[in-house]
Structures are given as structure tokens and as C-alpha cells.
Amino acid sequence: AQKVTQAQTEISVVEKEDVTLDCVYETRDTTYYLFWYKQPPSGELVFLIRRNSFDEQNEISGRYSWNFQKSTSSFNFTITASQVVDSAVYFCARTPGGGADGLTFGKGTHLIIQP
Amino acid sequence: DGGITQSPKYLFRKEGQNVTLSCEQNLNHDAMYWYRQDPGQGLRLIYYSQIVNDFQKGDIAEGYSVSREKKESFPLTVTSAQKNPTAFYLCASSGQRTTGNTIYFGEGSWLTVV
Secondary structure (H helix, E strand, O other), X not given: OOOEEOOOOEXXXXXXXOEEEOOEEOOXXXXXXEEEEEEOOOOOOEXXXXXXXXXXXXXXXXXXXXXXXXXXXXXXXXXXXXXXXXXXXXXXXXXXXXXXXXXXXXXXXXXXXXX | OOOEEEEXXXXXXXXXXXXXXXXXXXXXXXXXXXXXXXXXXXXXXXXXXXXXXXXXXXXXXXXXXXXXOEOOEXXXXXXXXXXXXXXXXXXXXXXXXXOOOOOEEOOXXXXXXX
């Protein structure tokens, strides 16, 4: 499977600050899909976004935005005006490649928003 | 409510015992998956099934077994051959049996070997 790297193990910011979570992925495929998930302390993974490799438009959803750059194989996630409820572990993932199913995940970034 | 239900939430196993984790979905999804999560690690794929009566090994299938006799159900058995089974297990499903579809997750099951 082609790797996903989330270099930031843990980030701590004060509420209302902006924060960017980095995601870099390997790819040998023309077609692939990228995802972000949120894992709150309860454990369930919550789907945030899905992006295919042909769509490089950045996306904004409320305080969340995503920057997809094929040239650098990156799919970064920014939270604007962070809130305590944003505290969670965030995972970046991609389709594994080679026609396989499922997802290949990064190791996650633990985001702590301090009040 | 539609969703993916995993049970039990917490399970303790003695060494040498097999245990089975249940996963049921009422989303009418074709594909189902089992992932394992260790502390500070990402999720790793154990098995997946794209259709009833068929399943494929993921990256870490050794010591695990699955069945898919019904579309709604995809139980995972952790066998005594799994050397380090203590982990958080997540079941998931997606609507179509093609790669790239959004995968939705259950709430997970904690397995501890005592």
C-alpha cells in the first residue's frame, strides 16, 4: 500500500487560533481518493471529506478548509477559529492503490484546543 | 436509526481463547471492513468483504478470521494465533463494492487480553 504521512503527532493551540494539519501521501496511481476523518474521545471515526485525484479545487465547509496540491502530494486540513470541541485525533487516508479496497491511514494528529 | 453497530463495546479475553466481535449494519451497504487501531497508530486493515460469501485479507490478517453469510453482518474472530490482540477494533462499511467510496465506521470495540 502507498503510505500516508502525518508528521505532526500532536498539536496544541489556544481556542480561536487557526491550525493546519499536514498530510503527505505517496502515489504511483493516476486515480486515487483522499479522505480526512475525525476521531473524538468516544472512538468512532467521523467522516469529514473525500476528494478524488482529478479534483484539485480547495474546499471550505464552515470553519474547515482543505488544500489539495498534487504537485507536492499533500492534502492539508485547516481549522479556522478553533474551538474546544475540535479537540480530537484527525486521520488522513487514501485508497491503497493497485485496485485494492479499503483505506491506508496516516498515524493521526492529536489536536488539543485549550480554552 | 441507520448505522453500524458493534458489540460488545468492551471485551476481556484470556490468553488462548478465541473471541468474536459482532458488526451489523442496516445501511444496505455492499462492502464491509475490519480495522485494528493500536495506541498512537493509524488504522490497519484486517479483512474486507465486498459481497456476501466473499472476503479478502487486508494488511494484518494473520490470527483473525471472518465470515460474510449475510449482507448486514461481518463478524470478526480473534483467534489464539493472534499474538498481540489487545487493541481497539473498528468495523466499517461503504455503499458500493468499488474502491474509493466513502467508508463509514462503527463505534468500535475494545479488546483486552488478561
